[in-house]
Amino acid sequence: MAKEKEIKSIEDLPGVGPATAEKLRQAGYTTLEQVAVASPFELAELLGISADNAKKAIDAAKQATTINYLEASKVLERRLSIGKISTGSKGLDELLGGGVETNGITEAYGKFSSGKTQLGFQLSVNVQLPVGKGGLGGGTLFIDTESTFRPERIQEMAKAIGLDPKTVLDNIYVVRATTVEQQILTVERADKLITEKGIKLIVVDSLTSLFRAEFIGRGGLAERQQKLNAHVHKLQNLADTFNLAVYVTNQVIDNPAILFGDPTIPVGGNIIAHAATTRLYMRKSKEDKRIVRIVDSPNLPEGEVVIKITPEGIRD
Ligand code: ATP
Ligand code: MG
Numbered sequence: 108m109a110k111e112k113e114i115k116s117i118e119d120l121p122g123v124g125p126a127t128a129e130k131l132r133q134a135g136y137t138t139l140e141q142v143a144v145a146s147p148f149e150l151a152e153l154l155g156i157s158a159d160n161a162k163k164a165i166d167a168a169k170q171a172t173t174i175n176y177l178e179a180s181k182v183l184e185r186r187l188s189i190g191k192i193s194t195g196s197k198g199l200d201e202l203l204g205g206g207v208e209t210n211g212i213t214e215a216y217g218k219f220s221s222g223k224t225q226l227g228f229q230l231s232v233n234v235q236l237p238v239g240k241g242g243l244g245g246g247t248l249f250i251d252t253e254s255t256f257r258p259e260r261i262q263e264m265a266k267a268i269g270l271d272p273k274t275v276l277d278n279i280y281v282v283r284a285t286t287v288e289q290q291i292l293t294v295e296r297a298d299k300l301i302t303e304k305g306i307k308l309i310v311v312d313s314l315t316s317l318f319r320a321e322f323i324g325r326g327g328l329a330e331r332q333q334k335l336n337a338h339v340h341k342l343q344n345l346a347d348t349f350n351l352a353v354y355v356t357n358q359v360i361d362n363p364a365i366l367f368g369d370p371t372i373p374v375g376g377n378i379i380a381h382a383a384t385t386r387l388y389m390r391k392s393k394e395d396k397r398i399v400r401i402v403d404s405p406n407l408p409e410g411e412v413v414i415k416i417t418p419e420g421i422r423d
Contacts, residue, residue: 114171193241195421211384216373223356245307246278267419
């Protein structure tokens with residue numbers, strides 16, 4: 108008896124060949140889960156096949172989709188193994204429940220000069236502190252898409268907390284990405300560096316600028332969102348697999364639809380909103396003061412705190 112083909116990706120579904128798979132991807136169906144919850148009619152219309160055949164593909168996708176149950180006690184065990192990196196400000200650490208968490212993505216969004224990059228530098232330094240002293244005793248992979256990485260600034264921050272500036276720089280691996288592809292590939296291939304160099308923090312500064320520049324206009328929007336989606340999922344995957352922290356920065360755009368209140372919203376829409384575990388909205392205040400607000404976190408209360416950007420780094 109012929110053994111049935113194992114279904115691992117959308118190509119393996121009955122009636123779906125490479126060309127159909129491509130059509131599915133273009134329309135945003137990249138995983139078996141997404142096909143499994145599609146309606147037969149939308150799929151039939153999209154692919155130009157009968158609703159019966161569409162239903163067959165959907166049923167097969169459902170069969171192939173596994174649900175991993177995890178006892179709540181195991182979930183708690185995982186939560187307890189979560190590490191925290193100090194931001195340099197006690198107030199902000201408290202607001203974050205101890206600092207920037209491993210196993211998740213922390214996003215900082217805000218206008219220019221709001222301190223997003225500075226916080227990325229501070230975390231890259233602090234992660235090198237020992238566990239229990241505000242760090243995780245690990246290194247940083249710093250993906251710089253805006254050419255704003257400044258080793259001199261890292262040295263200043265390292266000296267201020269009594270770390271050897273040279274050692275600190277040696278433990279930060281910088282990738283200057285100039286295209287979306289470079290940015291994506293750096294993350295796709297990060298596994299080796301992470302294990303070999305003991306990386307405990309990945310910074311992507313900024314997550315969205317290249318995506319924005321390369322997919323201009325409405326036409327490119329679906330493709331951009333799809334790629335960005337896959338990219339942040341890979342980041343989350345690394346955070347889970349290696350129990351490391353991911354810190355990403357994001358620009359804001361003016362949303363003309365909001366007439367009252369603060370009209371700035373982060374780039375990337377729902378994709379990043381759903382993927383980020385913690386979102387920080389940073390605003391400039393007087394002089395060196397910045398206001399940081401936690402936005403819709405699953406386990407932290409909403410609130411804001413004032414931090415300062417000093418020559419020594421982020422402080423209360
Ligand atoms: P952008 O959207 O343009 O990338 P950003 O949110 O990343 O902006 P940062 O670069 O993090 O902004 O913040 C820049 C600010 O940090 C400067 O305006 C300055 O106030 C402060 N800053 C930078 N270096 C120092 C320093 N050595 N000492 C004190 N403050 C500094
Ligand atoms: Mg910046």
